[in-house]
Amino acid sequence: MATITERESKAKKIKEQLYAQGTTVKSWAEKHNYPVTEVYKVLNGERKGLYGRSHEIAVAIGLKSA
Numbered sequence: 001m002a003t004i005t006e007r008e009s010k011a012k013k014i015k016e017q018l019y020a021q022g023t024t025v026k027s028w029a030e031k032h033n034y035p036v037t038e039v040y041k042v043l044n045g046e047r048k049g050l051y052g053r054s055h056e057i058a059v060a061i062g063l064k065s066a
Contacts, residue, residue: 004045007063011043014062032060 018028029039034057041047042057049058058064 007045010063011045015043028061034060 015025018025025039025043026036029036034053038047038053039057039061042049042054042061042063047054047057049055049064055064059066
């Protein structure tokens, strides 16, 4: 399992990639039919993405592998 700093670093990189593509987290969430607040919670580490919808979001956005 990744450490907290590795996860934070990866989440920051994902956000930067989205913004570089001209996409916001909100637009990504809406495009993939996920609640915006839950996507932010997964990226900010409030939800670990161990199971359920938060796991789906973490995998879909590239934070973790299936």
